[in-house]
Amino acid sequence: MSKLNARIAAITLPALVLPLAFFVQPAAAACVSNVASWDMLWMRAGPSARSPRVGGIGPNACGVRVIWRSCARGGRWCKVRYRGRAGWVNMRYIDEGGDEAGMVRSNACVVNVARGDVLWMRSGPSARYRRVASLPPGYCGVIVRNLCRSNWCLVHSLDGAGGWVNMRYIGFR
Numbered sequence: 001m002s003k004l005n006a007r008i009a010a011i012t013l014p015a016l017v018l019p020l021a022f023f024v025q026p027a028a029a030a031c032v033s034n035v036a037s038w039d040m041l042w043m044r045a046g047p048s049a050r051s052p053r054v055g056g057i058g059p060n061a062c063g064v065r066v067i068w069r070s071c072a073r074g075g076r077w078c079k080v081r082y083r084g085r086a087g088w089v090n091m092r093y094i095d096e097g098g099d100e101a102g103m104v105r106s107n108a109c110v111v112n113v114a115r116g117d118v119l120w121m122r123s124g125p126s127a128r129y130r131r132v133a134s135l136p137p138g139y140c141g142v143i144v145r146n147l148c149r150s151n152w153c154l155v156h157s158l159d160g161a162g163g164w165v166n167m168r169y170i171g172f173r
Contacts, residue, residue, distance in 0.1 A: 001009040030095060031061065031156065032059055033060070035161075037123030037129065042055075053087075055127035058079075060156070061156075062162055065082070077090055083160070118136055121133040121162065124164055125153075134163075149164075
């Protein structure tokens with residue numbers, strides 16, 4: 001390689017690669033928000049509500065990975081991966097601070113629940129709301145989010161299930 005070609009390569013290569021750093025973002029952990037407890041966030045084949053459904057994510061679910069942003073539709077759509085499936089969702093239903101910024105603690109465990117019983121996660125902050133998931137006694141790995149009403153807080157398990165629980169059944173290690 002001649003000195004001239006080496007200089008051109010030294011200048012051209014960074015000029016080509018550096019802009020890619022601004023477009024390729026690491027997958028961000030996120031949670032579903034603003035979805036009714038009885039509804040589902042539908043992943044779509046393309047960045048439009050008219051695109052075919054390719055999968056669904058339950059309300060308050062965490063562990064959603066944002067893998068691509070689109071400038072289509074004013075940048076409101078992003079491609080996500082959840083439990084092995086990929087699809088497009090509208091960003092108004094994604095809370096990107098969910099797994100990190102919205103977390104109070106991640107080392108929580110289910111306590112004060114009798115053996116053979118379960119701690120029910122609810123669709124809202126009281127026992128009057130619908131049961132959406134359950135946690136067994138002694139289960140550790142509960143992520144407590146920074147959203148509480150009275151003594152009820154929004155939590156998620158490591159597998160992505162989420163809902164509201166009474167904090168008298170959550171202990172911290």
